[in-house]
Amino acid sequence: MQTKDQLINSFSDINMKEYSMPIICIYNSPSDYKGMFVARLFDVNKPTPIILMRLTLDAIRSEIPVGFTLVPKSAGEDANIVESYI
Structure with missing residues (x-):
């Protein structure tokens, strides 16, 4: 059973401490x-x-919470993945 996506306005609305290891993965036109x-x-x-949507990559990047670090895309990842933050 697939869970319906929950569109948020900002990652600041989310308590990241509730997650073992929160990772934010950015997709381009999934x-x-x-x-x-x-x-x-x-x-x-x-x-x-939990998802956040924006029209541009810069708009999405500006929403990444302080303390998250860019992890470059790995070979073999989904073609729509741009980058991830951990």
């Missing part, structure tokens, strides 16, 4: 949100329903 940049919150390697 199949379910064509034309948008989507940041999805993961807990370690498990996706959560």
